[in-house]
């Protein structure tokens with residue numbers, strides 16, 4: 414089983430609120446459909462979840478009752494994006510099935526503790542492709558929190574013994590600096606966990622869950638558990654498809 418992250422910068426126009434990148438979503442649905450392999454898709458929030466979560470300061474937890482509307486609005490914006498993605502996958506013939514993280518798990522101080530994998534396992538057994546997302550979730554200590562898709566993926570990969578995690582973003586992989594800001598930034602083809610302190614560029618937009626460095630830190634555990642972790646540019650045609658087929662692709666491979 415493989416896990417594919419579709420980053421918010423790929424599936425939404427990040428600088429325009431609530432704007433899905435329809436063209437990319439359609440192309441990626443075709444690429445996924447062409448591979449026909451056991452898969453879980455987790456998508457990010459982009460211009461759907463992040464601006465709402467930021468406006469109401471959801472990641473720091475419940476402080477005032479006015480935030481409750483914002484908590485639910487954040488979740489609603491994500492279910493809308495999920496619906497667009499699942500509908501597009503279905504049109505491409507992928508047996509996609511949308512699942513909300515907030516209905517099956519809680520966090521403790523923003524970290525995922527217990528998650529019941531039975532629904533996801535059941536979906537995979539039937540041949541369905543679960544489509545999950547970073548979500549506004551209940552938190553045992555701070556009332557609520559934002560669970561990033563990246564944290565969710567790593568947990569899924571460990572518990573379900575995923576063969577490979579593919580992080581699709583809008584850059585070619587992990588760079589020595591943020592490639593959108595620094596013209597001297599260089600792509601690192603192989604990142605070893607022992608050198609993870611290397612300078613890695615942050616996100617350029619409103620990202621409440623940590624950008625590229627956050628992804629890298631989350632991914633450590635999955636590599637230690639034996640999953641192959643690849644970072645690639647999902648905006649470039651056929652890279653996701655190539656990686657899903659297990660073939661060599663331009664990007665960054667994370668190793669021990």
Ligand code: IP8
Nearest residue numbers: 457458462547561562622
């Ligand atoms: O884009 C964040 O998920 P991510 C989820 O995977 C929300 O970090 C609701 C902002």
